[in-house]
Amino acid sequence: GQQLNQSPQSMFIQEGEDVSMNCTSSSIFNTWLWYKQDPGEGPVLLIALYKAGELTSNGRLTAQFGITRKDSFLNISASIPSDVGIYFCAGLYSGNTGKLIFGQGTTLQVKP
Amino acid sequence: NAGVMQNPRHLVRRRGQEARLRCSPMKGHSHVYWYRQLPEEGLKFMVYLQKENIIDESGMPKERFSAEFPKEGPSILRIQQVVRGDSAAYFCASSPDSANQPQHFGDGTRLSIL
Numbered sequence A: 001g002q003q004l005n006q007s008p009q010s011m012f013i014q015e016g017e018d019v020s021m022n023c024t025s026s027s028i029f030n031t032w033l034w035y036k037q038d039p040g041e042g043p044v045l046l047i048a049l050y051k052a053g054e055l056t057s058n059g060r061l062t063a064q065f066g067i068t069r070k071d072s073f074l075n076i077s078a079s080i081p082s083d084v085g086i087y088f089c090a091g092l093y094s095g096n097t098g099k100l101i102f103g104q105g106t107t108l109q110v111k112p
Numbered sequence B: 001n002a003g004v005m006q007n008p009r010h011l012v013r014r015r016g017q018e019a020r021l022r023c024s025p026m027k028g029h030s031h032v033y034w035y036r037q038l039p040e041e042g043l044k045f046m047v048y049l050q051k052e053n054i055i056d057e058s059g060m061p062k063e064r065f066s067a068e069f070p071k072e073g074p075s076i077l078r079i080q081q082v083v084r085g086d087s088a089a090y091f092c093a094s095s096p097d098s099a100n101q102p103q104h105f106g107d108g109t110r111l112s113i114l
Helices: none
Strands: A004-007 A010-014 A019-025 A031-037 A044-049 A055-058 A061-065 A071-076 A085-092 A106-111 B005-007 B010-013 B019-024 B031-037 B043-050 B053-056 B065-068 B075-079 B088-095 B109-113
Touching (some): A004 A085, A019 A085, A031 A061, A031 A071, A044 A055, A044 A071, A071 A085, B019 B109, B075 B088
Parallel strands (some): A010 A106
Antiparallel strands (some): A004 A019, A031 A044, A031 A085, A055 A061, A061 A071, A085 A106, B005 B019, B019 B075, B031 B043, B031 B088, B088 B109
């Protein structure tokens, strides 16, 4: 089955630092999504990417859809304590029926 | 996660009982998806439904699990004769008309099997 490899698995950074995480796949995706999940809650959509090469920002967050359509990265600039949580990438590929394939998640901890 | 409503938030069942999880999609959304999440893992797709139709159930276990999205009312994920391995967080998501639009998630139902 399809798999998304997300890295790093976890990060522990100082407040104010920039963060980068990425996802790679053996399959081509038509859509990449980035979600954040806080404990006890559902994933919240951060950024959606629809075209190869697309670079999209949402406040301090920036994400890119890789040219090969097999990868994506998420950057967080000037991290703050409320950025703490688990970040998931998810992909949709053409021909499927809306089934999102999720990465394993990146756990981010921010030290004030 | 305003919009997608799931209940109950927590459900405790004994082995052999039935579990019913409910999901009301965001207003105007006609596509519903169910996912399961084990601790320390990402979400795994289970089933995709539109009103009165199952579109893709490739992630559903063949036995004991069923899902529906009736014309009126919420979508239901039903697990019969639960076992300890069914313990997980079950999330529902919804999207507007197109299946390729972003999915928005509810806060999930945490199912615990005693």
